[in-house]
Amino acid sequence: MSVQNNIGCAGSDNVVFCPALFITAPGSNHGKTTITAALARYHVEQGRKVRVFKSGPDFLDPMILERACGLPVHQIDLWMMGESECRRLLYEAAQEADLILIEGVMGLFDGEPCCADIAELFSLPVLAVINAAGTAQTLAAIAYGLANYRPGLPFAGVLANNVASPRHAEMIVQGMPPGLRYFGGIMRDSRFVLPERHLGLVQAEEVSDLEPRISAAAGAIASTELANLPEAVAFALPKQQTPLQLLSGVRIGIARDTAFSFIYAANLDLLRAMGAALVFFSPLADAALPDVDCIYLPGGYPELHLQTLQANAGMKSALQTHFQLGKPVYAECGGMLYLLESLEDKAGNRGEMVGLLPGRAVMQSRLKGLGYQSAPMPGGLLRGHTFHHSLIETPLGAAAFGERLHNTSAGEAIYRLKRLTASYLHCYFASNPAAAAQLFLP
Known part of the structure; x- marks a missing residue:
């Protein structure tokens, strides 16, 4: 320069x-x-x-x-x-x-x-x-x-x-x-x-x-x-604290392709700073998971790839095995939709998804969730936001609800099943690094 x-x-x-x-x-x-x-x-x-x-x-x-x-x-x-x-x-x-x-x-x-x-x-x-x-x-x-x-x-x-x-x-x-x-x-x-x-x-x-x-x-x-x-x-220069090595040696598999791409660059930076090794995979193209301790499924556009996701039986089976072994899975918005039994787009086209969460999601013509919320996670509150055009039908009860910034109505449901945590909320990990780490600890 x-x-x-x-x-x-x-x-x-x-x-x-x-x-x-x-x-x-x-x-x-x-x-x-x-x-x-x-x-x-x-x-x-x-x-x-x-x-x-x-x-x-x-x-x-x-x-x-x-x-x-x-x-x-x-x-x-x-x-x-x-x-x-x-x-x-x-x-x-x-x-x-x-x-x-x-x-x-x-x-x-x-x-x-x-x-x-x-x-x-x-x-x-x-x-x-x-x-x-x-x-x-x-x-x-x-x-x-x-x-x-x-x-x-x-x-x-x-x-x-x-x-x-x-x-x-x-x-x-x-x-x-x-x-x-x-x-x-x-x-x-x-x-x-x-x-x-x-x-x-x-x-x-x-x-x-x-x-x-x-x-x-x-x-x-x-x-x-x-x-x-x-x-x-x-x-x-602000006062800074070096992130604790809370995820030292933990291998996190992160979905990243055109169906799953809504992820903050700062989230990846923090996971690395806490000692995690990040391994990327594609639910669209890969037939198996990489050798990882936990899974991160970010949001995106799974509704635009229904048939490809449905046809990838190898990936769905790998995710089911990962879950059955008691390994952590964290899913946000589109990642959560992928874990349901089925997903239907606005035209009525339906795809069979992974099936780790009971129920289905249907895309809507109008926005169904928008705004800042805090997410009460096992390790503490994480701040984030929601923005989605789908509705979920599930018999699974919410383990917790997001807390809205600007009104007192109930926020987004947070679902927990064994080591699986899923919600419409997109969380910003640096708002509470310890709570973020807790989502991925084996």
């Missing part, structure tokens, strides 16, 4: 300075992921090392962003992770990066805590991406509201997305008041659009032309002021 690019290494042992930008919007569907990916790829192409983060508990956007920057993408979430863990991840990124980008979730002030809380806490300059479709000078009023709604917010400026024509761009500029920085506009282009399905964006691995889409969007960045690095931000 050249001296010119090595900005992230400036500072003392406890404070590191690195250019950073928080990309947000008035709400969803303004193009935050596309712009963040484009920014990351543009600066990578300039020879810079870019670290990207995603605020909130999203799994799909980080897959796209990882392809754009070429490095793992972690979450930044004040409730699920806590301030110290967020600060640690940002500090470590600043030590190696020339640029840090954080993509927001929903709108700038949506939720509690919200994206503005993150930006203000870490003094991150905020870029508002606004979809210009159907508006012109009024776009400036929207940007002005975002910039001034909360006094003291480090608001950098606005980028117009989906601009229809040069004349449209002129009208947008005409509306900009003094003191509000306009970084430019990204013209409407079908090459930039990322495909979606019921849980959000299509997984990066499934988008065959993702590379040209990202590259085309990155090319558009060159004509904006975002081609320049943003201002440097000071990232301080």
Whole structure:
């Protein structure tokens, strides 16, 4: 890395300075992921090392962003992770990066805590991406509201997305008041659009032309002021505790393919830090389990692979044997659906699953679970979230229920059967490492 690019290494042992930008919007569907990916790829192409983060508990956007920057993408979430863990991840990124980008979730002030809380806490300059479709000078009023709604917010400026024509761009500029920085506009282009399905964006691995889409969007960045690095931000080293070697020598088999891919990179980091050896396998392609002590089945899209999962009798038998031997199994959301007797998609197609949990799941046309919850596990509370479009019918009683962050109604059921623990909840392990380790201890 050249001296010119090595900005992230400036500072003392406890404070590191690195250019950073928080990309947000008035709400969803303004193009935050596309712009963040484009920014990351543009600066990578300039020879810079870019670290990207995603605020909130999203799994799909980080897959796209990882392809754009070429490095793992972690979450930044004040409730699920806590301030110290967020600060640690940002500090470590600043030590190696020339640029840090954080993509927001929903709108700038949506939720509690919200994206503005993150930006203000870490003094991150905020870029508002606004979809210009159907508006012109009024776009400036929207940007002005975002910039001034909360006094003291480090608001950098606005980028117009989906601009229809040069004349449209002129009208947008005409509306900009003094003191509000306009970084430019990204013209409407079908090459930039990322495909979606019921849980959000299509997984990066499934988008065959993702590379040209990202590259085309990155090319558009060159004509904006975002081609320049943003201002440097000071990232301080938090107090840290070295994770105990609670899983020393434990071999964890982790399902990872296009059916099971919703897993936090930080969860894998923590399992390794606690001494575990991670061995990946594919319920879609592998006929047998690797030699492991326990199994981790993350969420994903098993409903899109019903016939392949049903036909893989070898994998289903291997999981049944693993369970019968009293070895731990931990399953989240889609991983739990795979362990039921059957799973039915929205079209009525049905597949026979593993059968470790009695009952069946049926995909629904609408969202059936959403929000932050704490999960009471045998080793203590784990924080996480739920987001699913299916319903389960099972005679098995819940061993516990998730505890919702924002209301008192019952949360997601947590099922336990021998050493099997399953729930719709996606847990963030660093919220309670000891409780996470307990799920996998032989």
